[in-house]
Every structure is written in structure tokens, then in C-alpha cells.
Amino acid sequence: MLTRTATRLSQGIRQASSDVRRVTLIPGDGIGPEISSAVVKIFEAAKAPIDWDPVDVTPIKGKDGKMRIPPRCIELMHQNKVGLKGPLATPIGKGHRSLNLAVRLEFDLYANVRPCRSLAGHKTLYDNVDVVTIRENTEGEYSGIEHEVSKGVMQSIKLITEKASRNIANYAFEYARSQGRKMVTAVHKANIMRMSDGLFLRMCREEAAKYPDIKFKEAYLDTVCLNMVQDPSQYDVLVMPNLYGDILSDLCAGLVGGLGVTPSGNIGKDAAVFESVHGTAPDIAGQDKANPTALLLSSVMMLRYMKLNEHARKIENACFEAIAEGTCKTGDLGGNGTCTSFTNDIIARINNSD
Amino acid sequence: MSLISLSHLLVFLHLSHLSTQVPDTGQRHFQAQYGEIADPTGSDYEYDHDYVEKTNEFVPTLRPRMFTATVTRSYNHLKQKHYYHANMVDVKLHEENGFRTDGKIGRILPLFVMEKRPMLYQVCPQLIELYSVLEESTGATYLTTEYVEVATRIHHGWRRLTSVGFCVRASHPGVCGAKLPLMHLVGVGRKGNDNFYTTDMDEYSRVNTQDLLFRGTGRGPLFMLTRSVIAGASALQKAATMQLASRAIVTASAPKVEVATKLKVTSIPGDGVGPELIYCVKDIVEGTGIPIEFEEIFLSEVHYSRSSSIEEAIAAIARNNGVALKGAIEESAVRQHDHDAQGLNMQLRRQLDLFANVVHIKSLEGIKTRHKKPLDFVIVREQTEGEYSSLEHELVPGVIECLKITTEPNCARIAKFAFDYATKHGRKKVTCVHKANIMKLGDGLFLQVCKDTAKRYPRIEFDQMIIDNTCMQLVNAPEQFDVMVMPNLYGNIIDNLAAGLVGGAGVVTGKSFGRDFVIFEPGSRHSFQQAMGRGIANPAAMILSAANMLEHLHLVDHGNALRKAVEDVIREGKVRTRDLGGYSSTNEFADAVISKYTI
Numbered sequence A: 001m002l003t004r005t006a007t008r009l010s011q012g013i014r015q016a017s018s019d020v021r022r023v024t025l026i027p028g029d030g031i032g033p034e035i036s037s038a039v040v041k042i043f044e045a046a047k048a049p050i051d052w053d054p055v056d057v058t059p060i061k062g063k064d065g066k067m068r069i070p071p072r073c074i075e076l077m078h079q080n081k082v083g084l085k086g087p088l089a090t091p092i093g094k095g096h097r098s099l100n101l102a103v104r105l106e107f108d109l110y111a112n113v114r115p116c117r118s119l120a121g122h123k124t125l126y127d128n129v130d131v132v133t134i135r136e137n138t139e140g141e142y143s144g145i146e147h148e149v150s151k152g153v154m155q156s157i158k159l160i161t162e163k164a165s166r167n168i169a170n171y172a173f174e175y176a177r178s179q180g181r182k183m184v185t186a187v188h189k190a191n192i193m194r195m196s197d198g199l200f201l202r203m204c205r206e207e208a209a210k211y212p213d214i215k216f217k218e219a220y221l222d223t224v225c226l227n228m229v230q231d232p233s234q235y236d237v238l239v240m241p242n243l244y245g246d247i248l249s250d251l252c253a254g255l256v257g258g259l260g261v262t263p264s265g266n267i268g269k270d271a272a273v274f275e276s277v278h279g280t281a282p283d284i285a286g287q288d289k290a291n292p293t294a295l296l297l298s299s300v301m302m303l304r305y306m307k308l309n310e311h312a313r314k315i316e317n318a319c320f321e322a323i324a325e326g327t328c329k330t331g332d333l334g335g336n337g338t339c340t341s342f343t344n345d346i347i348a349r350i351n352n353s354d
Numbered sequence B: 001m002s003l004i005s006l007s008h009l010l011v012f013l014h015l016s017h018l019s020t021q022v023p024d025t026g027q028r029h030f031q032a033q034y035g036e037i038a039d040p041t042g043s044d045y046e047y048d049h050d051y052v053e054k055t056n057e058f059v060p061t062l063r064p065r066m067f068t069a070t071v072t073r074s075y076n077h078l079k080q081k082h083y084y085h086a087n088m089v090d091v092k093l094h095e096e097n098g099f100r101t102d103g104k105i106g107r108i109l110p111l112f113v114m115e116k117r118p119m120l121y122q123v124c125p126q127l128i129e130l131y132s133v134l135e136e137s138t139g140a141t142y143l144t145t146e147y148v149e150v151a152t153r154i155h156h157g158w159r160r161l162t163s164v165g166f167c168v169r170a171s172h173p174g175v176c177g178a179k180l181p182l183m184h185l186v187g188v189g190r191k192g193n194d195n196f197y198t199t200d201m202d203e204y205s206r207v208n209t210q211d212l213l214f215r216g217t218g219r220g221p222l223f224m225l226t227r228s229v230i231a232g233a234s235a236l237q238k239a240a241t242m243q244l245a246s247r248a249i250v251t252a253s254a255p256k257v258e259v260a261t262k263l264k265v266t267s268i269p270g271d272g273v274g275p276e277l278i279y280c281v282k283d284i285v286e287g288t289g290i291p292i293e294f295e296e297i298f299l300s301e302v303h304y305s306r307s308s309s310i311e312e313a314i315a316a317i318a319r320n321n322g323v324a325l326k327g328a329i330e331e332s333a334v335r336q337h338d339h340d341a342q343g344l345n346m347q348l349r350r351q352l353d354l355f356a357n358v359v360h361i362k363s364l365e366g367i368k369t370r371h372k373k374p375l376d377f378v379i380v381r382e383q384t385e386g387e388y389s390s391l392e393h394e395l396v397p398g399v400i401e402c403l404k405i406t407t408e409p410n411c412a413r414i415a416k417f418a419f420d421y422a423t424k425h426g427r428k429k430v431t432c433v434h435k436a437n438i439m440k441l442g443d444g445l446f447l448q449v450c451k452d453t454a455k456r457y458p459r460i461e462f463d464q465m466i467i468d469n470t471c472m473q474l475v476n477a478p479e480q481f482d483v484m485v486m487p488n489l490y491g492n493i494i495d496n497l498a499a500g501l502v503g504g505a506g507v508v509t510g511k512s513f514g515r516d517f518v519i520f521e522p523g524s525r526h527s528f529q530q531a532m533g534r535g536i537a538n539p540a541a542m543i544l545s546a547a548n549m550l551e552h553l554h555l556v557d558h559g560n561a562l563r564k565a566v567e568d569v570i571r572e573g574k575v576r577t578r579d580l581g582g583y584s585s586t587n588e589f590a591d592a593v594i595s596k597y598t599i
Helices: A004-011 A032-045 A071-080 A099-106 A162-179 A196-210 A221-228 A242-256 A293-305 A309-324 A339-353 B002-018 B049-055 B090-096 B117-123 B125-138 B146-157 B202-206 B209-213 B220-242 B274-288 B310-319 B344-351 B408-424 B442-455 B467-476 B488-502 B540-552 B556-572 B586-596
Strands: A021-026 A050-054 A082-085 A111-117 A130-136 A146-150 A153-161 A183-188 A215-220 A237-240 A263-267 A272-276 B028-030 B070-076 B081-087 B184-186 B198-200 B263-268 B292-296 B323-326 B356-362 B376-382 B386-396 B399-407 B429-434 B461-466 B483-486 B509-513 B518-522
Touching: A021 A032, A021 A071, A032 A050, A032 A293, A032 A309, A032 A339, A071 A082, A082 A293, A111 A162, A111 A242, A130 A162, A130 A242, A153 A162, A153 A196, A153 B442, A162 A183, A162 A196, A162 A237, A183 A196, A183 A221, A183 A242, A196 A215, A196 B399, A215 A221, A221 A242, A221 B488, A237 A242, A242 B467, A242 B488, A263 A293, A272 A293, A293 A309, A309 A339, B263 B274, B263 B310, B274 B292, B274 B323, B274 B540, B274 B556, B274 B586, B310 B344, B323 B540, B356 B408, B356 B488, B376 B408, B376 B488, B386 B488, B399 B408, B399 B442, B408 B429, B408 B442, B408 B483, B429 B442, B429 B467, B429 B488, B442 B461, B461 B467, B467 B488, B483 B488, B509 B540, B518 B540, B540 B556, B540 B586, B556 B586
Parallel strands: A021 A050, A021 A082, A082 A272, A130 A237, A183 A215, A183 A237, B263 B292, B263 B323, B323 B518, B376 B483, B429 B461, B429 B483
Antiparallel strands: A111 A130, A111 A263, A146 A153, A153 B399, A263 A272, B028 B070, B070 B081, B184 B198, B356 B376, B356 B509, B386 B399, B509 B518
16 A cells, blocks of 8 residues: 555656755665655654655766766756755775765765764663764875885875864864853874874864863874774764765764664755664565664754754654664664564554643 | 804814714615605794795894704624714705894794704614703703704714714793803714813803894804804814824804993884883883883884984884884874885884784683683784775875785795794684675785695694684684685774773784894784873883793793793782773782792
8 A cells, every 4th residue: 555655756747835844865876765755654653844856876877987976866856955865885095986986976965963862772892972073074094195206105195174174173063052061172193193183273273262161172093993992982972084974973973872773964054964883784684673772862963953953853752762662673772573563563653642 | 243153163064074084884874755754843943945045134033943864874883882873064055044143032043954963863773862861861851842852862862972063042031130151152073982071151141142142133153152162162172283192172262242231222202191001011010120221212103303303213122132112102193204204113014024023812711702712823914015005096086906926935025934933833624704706806816825835834734714714713613713814905994903802902913024123012013092092001012022032032041031921910900900990000910010020
């Protein structure tokens, strides 16, 4: 039986109402389609004013022979300005840029935000984690600029610009203020990389001066790693360049239960893509075993970004309750349920809370 | 100096070779191929010719073991016995390849290399039994290294056999004053009769051990041995020509050495709590009678005007056995010299060429951790290049480029180090940590070199993992790791992460290895400025590093006793510093260690 939304999905009908926001949906590969449809169902149950535009981002060969994102996707993104992305398969070391990177660069999504919070029903060794890692997303070590200088000598360039550093620092403080966070810590290695991380730090300090209500600290990367595994509660919001952010955000995700329960958002000046950062899990694809939590929490972040806080709260609470109390959790959360049963549980809770 | 020594040795060997012409008939020539015969000891050994050709240098891998010799067996019809011979011609090949001693690690490479050592076991089964007989008869304590076994087997087993070979091995000399057998220089016996010559080096135990093992660049011992060998050789020659039938023991004339009672090492206190921790170690050394003397060098970026220069520091380390105990040097944000883009730490590491940093993550009983698993893994980190190359420049105002350099020789070096380390310490798996999916050229090169190196060590499992995943795995399932090898920055991250897993920066030890120098320091290098002068820092890491240093200096008993004392104190749990949940001070911890120290 096709639901209303599914019909719209297949027919691409646009709703006339201006309340409804359109969101580009990239289901992704592997378990992507399953969890995307789970999210769509949950949104429908929560009556969130979102209409989805699903697209396929498999790169196609452009006229110049290079692989590019299909132009339709780019069109839609520019139109909708908000996207929700499932897991994409990235070939390692194949030479062409990864799709994630391409999406980020296309829309200048300069901030990657990953809130890591311990889940009530999912016990890990760390119970009191509530950290948000904000990572500069466009430059740094991942500029992709590498050369073989001479035989056997490789040079990778790490680029730090004032503009990008200022943007990310500004975003971090804005985020902290809007989310009611108390402290922002800049993570760096300016003792070794004096100029590059020094510039990053300077920008952070300048921004910190503009937000006197938020505490600002600086910490070395190794100190943060050391302390994070001993006592994660001492950190609140962390802001850092690209590479450190990548590693630290994965570390924090590991503290709360892995990539399967961690949301992530890539924010730009006027566009944003929220994604699940786990892999495509091809071994369980199609078996209804996938855990939609990561994508669901990312979509909740998306709702908050779009200022639909009420719906966000509803869905989020239902999700947390389902993990904390429910018996329908998927296997990786320690339950015996399936993706469908978990989704239905959440939908039921949303309906009950109304 | 070593070349001279080697050639002398060679002369000796050639003499012996000439004297071992076996006219017996029925000679069968065994040529075992490496790898075809199962190694009875179950470990893998290899000598890397490629590497030597490239740089003409031999990095002292901790367990370089490769034996090449042609073993021949002959049958004497008259006596109806088998005789075994090892052909010494192969040794010359190795000398050309720049074979040199490895005094830093306290080990002298075998002067002839028996590749077919397993074959030797096969063809000389009786040698294995003779080993225990030898031990009983001489009452000597031998180390259980392959070298020794081979040497002793040959030593004893060839009493009645024709000359075989010549193995030199440095055993642990112990402390001056104690009578421990030092080295047994096995001489070459003569064909056909019962003569064999040994040089018993017991008397050296009463002599300066420093001289024995660490004269300058560690070539001393070989030189000294060689002199005695030459003495022995000439005696042999004489005996050969004069057809002496009696068994003669040649004792080498002891060269004039200065008698010192303590081994000297350099200490670099550093900044923050470094000085307190080093002084704590000094107190322990004085309180327990460990024969170590520290020469302190003040190196500091913050106090740059009073700091010694790097050259002075290097000279000090070089003259004190090439060993140093170091605290953390804080990098100063106040740059005084614009051209000194590198901090003191990097300068020290580069100039001493300390390319490998080894941090041993081991759970200590008595320290509560979240995961409650007994961890024991090693992190090998490349320390001289990578992200810490300090090559930064401002392209235009507001745009800064920082270069990360990855070179193949350095990658090869660290990869080989990791695998050799794993071999030596009986580790089963080496994991390469990288980010080659993003940094395809830089980390791709590192990964590729590691993979290529792994092929030469078939008995060690090789695995690779991306750094992000590694962090997650370390937090959730750290027991899966054994030896990890990685470039500079990731090493920094993983060192600290893993240190946090087993109790923090106060309990983890690290060693920085170079070809000629070793520096012992706490594993995660934090100067802990907040605790400076308050006497609350945990000295366990520094004390355990000192124990590692003692072991390196061949004061193994002292090192083990010190380590055991620290472990006992921590296990007992009565004296705990703040990071372990108590309120004891640094000095109280030191006192506890001294009281628990028994040798």
C-alpha cells in the first residue's frame, strides 16, 4: 500500500503549500535505501512538514571524461538548500575524489558538526559523554594537494586559510550560543605546526572575544586524546581543523557506541547536508537488520537547523525512548528487533505522545 | 675501527679455514635453502641485504639473525665418525656488506651467519644435547638467545669435531664486582684432535663494563675481543705449526682499561614536572645502589637563554654511552629565532636521528581502567618526518601551507624496525595505521612500504587500519592490537589515546631509537605545567623508563628489580598519586619504590 508520501516520491509532485520544506534525499548504497525509507516513514508519522526529493548521486561521466555528480542532484540541492544523505560507498585510493568530498566542496559546506551524546539505553564504557565536535570541512590536510616531489619523496600539503578558520570559529561560537553550550575548546598542534595551527588559533581567539558569554579554551590534540578517554565530561564543544576533527569526531563516536548511532551535519553558509557517517554495510543490506538511528538523529539535527524544533524534539525523544526502554531495537543496539520493528516502535511512540 | 677488527677476525678465521682441510672421502655437501626447513625455534629471522646496499649502513635491528654458512659433513672411516664443517668463506661476503657491531643494543652480531641453522640442527643432532652438558660443566649462565645456543653448541660440540665456526656474543656483564661469566669467545678447534681454544672472559666482569660494551660507538667490545682473538690466533698458529697435542686454554691479556664503578648516562630534565621526576629517579638510584651516574644537561625552549645548545646535548649523550633519560621539553610559543622553525624536541630527534619511538602500552595491576582488560601492545611511531617537518610558509597573507613529507627510505626504515621489533619480542601481528584513503600519495606510500616489508616476514601477521577506525577500535576493543606502526602525527594521537586507556601519562614508558643513540622518556610527552613544583606528579612512567634504560645498559637485574618494585607499589595501592586516585606525593612514591626494591 503506497502512502501519500511514497506516491509523491515516485511522482515528484510538488506541494503547493509554502510551509512544507523540500529536502533533497540521497538514500545512498547498501543499507541506505532501507534506513532512508524508515526515516521518511517516521517523519510522516510525526507530521513534519518535509517533502523529499530523492536523488541518486552515482557519478556519471561528464563531457570531459571526468566523473561528476549528476547535474540534477546539484540543481535540486541549490533549490532546496537542505539535504539528507545516507551512506555512500567510497572507493579507496582510486584517484578520483570521494563523493563526500565532492558534495562538500560543491556547496562549500565548511562546518562538520557531530554531536556525540551517550544514549540512555545503549551502554558503553563511557556514560557521561556530551561532546560536540565541530570540524573545518573544506581545507586543512584534506585539500587533496599531493605531489611526488622526487622519487620516493611525497609531499602532502595542508592548507590553512584565514577565511576558513574564521568561518569555522564563528560557526562554532554561534552553534554554542544557539544550543546553550558553555565552553568551546580549540584543538590544535600549534606547538609543532606553528604557523598553520597558529593562524587557526588566532582566528579562534578573535572570535572568542566577540562571544564573552562562552568560555574559550585551547588544548593540544594529544592532551585532548589523553583526557577524552579518561574523562570525556570535561569537554563541551570542540573546534578544530580538518584532520584532527576527523580523528577526534570518530573517537567521540566510538565513545558513545560507534558510527551507527552518531549523527552528523555538514553546514555551509546557505546550504546544509546531514548525513549518517557509517558505512554502507553491504553484508546486511536488504535484510532489514540495519539500524536507522544515525540517519534519524541526523534528520533531527536537520529539523533543528530548519528551526522545526518541536518536531525535532518529538522525534528525538521517541527515538531515545525506543532505545532506552524498547525491546524492538536492532541487533547492534543489543536488541532482537529489525529495522522495521524499530521504526514502528518509534512511530508508535510518536503517535502516543501526541 | 670495526673494519680493522673484522679483518683481523677474518684473518683468524681464514687461518682456521686453512687448517680444516678434511681429506676424508665420502663428503657430502648440504646446502639447505632458507625457508624449506622448518625452524625448530618457531621464529623468523632474516638479514636484509637490500637495505644495506642502499645506504651502506646497517641499522641495528634488534634481532638481526641470519646465518649463512655451508655445512658439510664428512665421514671418517677410520674413526667411524661424522664430522661437521661450516665453511667460513661466506663471512667475507658479509663484511663487504658493511657488517658492523651493534653495541648500542648490547648485542654483537654473529660474525658468521648461519643460514641453514635449522639444517645445522638436522645434521648435528648431538649438538643439541651437548648444550645442557656444557652448562653444567662450565657452570656458566648463558642467555637464551640463538646466538648463544649456537655458539655453545659449536663450542662444546666441536671438541671432537673439526673446526666449525666462530661465534662472538656479548652476554650481560652484570655489575662490576659481581662475578658473572661475560663472554665465551669460542675459538676454533683444530682438525682431528681435541684441541680447542677458548678465551674465557670472566675476568672482564671485574672490569669496567662500560668499556666492554659501550666504548664510544660500541665498537669497543669487538675490538677488545679481537685483540684477544688475535692473541688466541697467534697461539693457534704456533700450536699448529709446532704440532702441539695438548689442549691449551688461551686467556686474553686484559687491555688497560680505566676502572669505573658506574655507568654514565645523560639526563635531560626538560620543563614542567620533568625535573622533579628526574630527581626522583636520581633519588631512587642513590637509594638503591644502582650503578648509574647522571650527567645533567639543561635543554629548554622556554628558558632559551640558559639552555645548552643542541650540539652540547648531543656531545653529552654521545660520550655517555649514547643513552639519555629525558623529561618533556615544552615548546615555546615565543619564538626567538625565526629561522628555527623546528622546536628543540624535533631538532634533537632529527640530529640524533631517533627515527623510531616505541611506546609500550601495558596494563599495570592495581590501576583501574574502564575496559578492565589486560592490555599489552606496542606503538611504533616514525619520529623524524611526516607532519612534523616544520616546513610552513605563508603564500599570501592569510593563506598558510604546511608540508607533510613522506619519504620511502624513512618508511622502509620504520617498517623494518617494527617487524624486527615484533620478531624479537615474539609479537604476532603488526598493524599499519594510516589514512591512505584521503592522503593517497603520502600515506599510500607508507602503507605500500609496510606491505612490502611484511612480505619479508611471513610469520608475522600484517594488518592495516585507517586511523579513524583505529581510534574507535582502541576505545571499544583495544585488546586486538599487538604492534602498531604509523607515521608521526597518528603516532602522537594513538600514543596518548592508548596511554589514557591504561592509566594516563603517568604510567606509560617510551623509547626513542636511533642508530647510535637511545633516549628513554615517558611515553606521552606532557610537561604537566600545572603540577610544576608541587610534587604531585606520578613518577611511575619516568621510573619505568629508567628501568628500561637499565635493561638496555645490560643491568638487567637492576632493571627488573626496579620495574618489579614499581609494579609492586602500584599493585599494593597504598601509595597512589593523584592521577591514580590517591593523594601521595612524588617523593612518597619514590620512597615506596626504594623500600620495595630488592635485587
